[in-house]
Amino acid sequence: GQNIDQPTEMTATEGAIVQINCTYQTSGFNGLFWYQQHAGEAPTFLSYNVLDGLEEKGRFSSFLSRSKGYSYLLLKELQMKDSASYLCAVRDWVNSGTYKYIFGTGTRLKVLA
Amino acid sequence: EAGVAQSPRYKIIEKRQSVAFWCNPISGHATLYWYQQILGQGPKLLIQFQNNGVVDDSQLPKDRFSAERLKGVDSTLKIQPAKLEDSAVYLCASTLLGSHTEAFFGQGTRLTVV
Numbered sequence: 747g748q749n750i751d752q753p754t755e756m757t758a759t760e761g762a763i764v765q766i767n768c769t770y771q772t773s774g775f776n777g778l779f780w781y782q783q784h785a786g787e788a789p790t791f792l793s794y795n796v797l798d799g800l801e802e803k804g805r806f807s808s809f810l811s812r813s814k815g816y817s818y819l820l821l822k823e824l825q826m827k828d829s830a831s832y833l834c835a836v837r838d839w840v841n842s843g844t845y846k847y848i849f850g851t852g853t854r855l856k857v858l859a
Numbered sequence: 860e861a862g863v864a865q866s867p868r869y870k871i872i873e874k875r876q877s878v879a880f881w882c883n884p885i886s887g888h889a890t891l892y893w894y895q896q897i898l899g900q901g902p903k904l905l906i907q908f909q910n911n912g913v914v915d916d917s918q919l920p921k922d923r924f925s926a927e928r929l930k931g932v933d934s935t936l937k938i939q940p941a942k943l944e945d946s947a948v949y950l951c952a953s954t955l956l957g958s959h960t961e962a963f964f965g966q967g968t969r970l971t972v973v
Contacts, residue, residue, distance in 0.1 A: 750901075779961055779962075781961075786969075787966070788950060788964040788965060788966050788967055789902070789950075789964050790964075791961040791962075791963075794961060833901055833902070835962075840907075840914055840915060841914070844890060844907075844909050844914055844956070845890075845954075846892070846904060846907055846914070846915055847892065847904070847952070847962050848904065849894075849901035849902045849903070850901050851899075851900050851901045852900070852901045
């Protein structure tokens, strides 16, 4: 089966660092994505990992361990505007050239002044 | 490049009524997804099209939900009759066929069933 787990809520202080974890189980893993979603808005792409290791993109980094079925999103120098939900999504192979994106329930991050 | 377009943005209907949502994906994107996102939850895949064919509709409640993508471009999702538990945001997303890029989302349609 397919399963994606991430914490429901996290709270952090402006300027701090926060790590949001995601564990997954899928049958045809072909990449892990992190999306940011502000309340009432569509998810927007943050990062993508298909190989093990760390991908860095400005204040955001994402890590993947395929053998452990584990990823995390690291947010540095937190700003108030980072208050949002962070969705972990796995791309699962369906058939030749086709994939589906399976989402976790999302982690609501509150950044406090 | 224009993004994924969805309409309407908001819809309020009474239970047992019918409703339809429209999505126009990014030009050239062969794969189109409809997701249902209930408040406080992550998006749940309802149906996936590749061109005008259905790839996966295993989580679509087929007794009341239907979707089509007749010409392999825009798509319509319909609910008939609606239930209170259908209140959610319906998100449309698209990707290039075989692409290693992300899925691009539309703004969504927020449905309230009263």
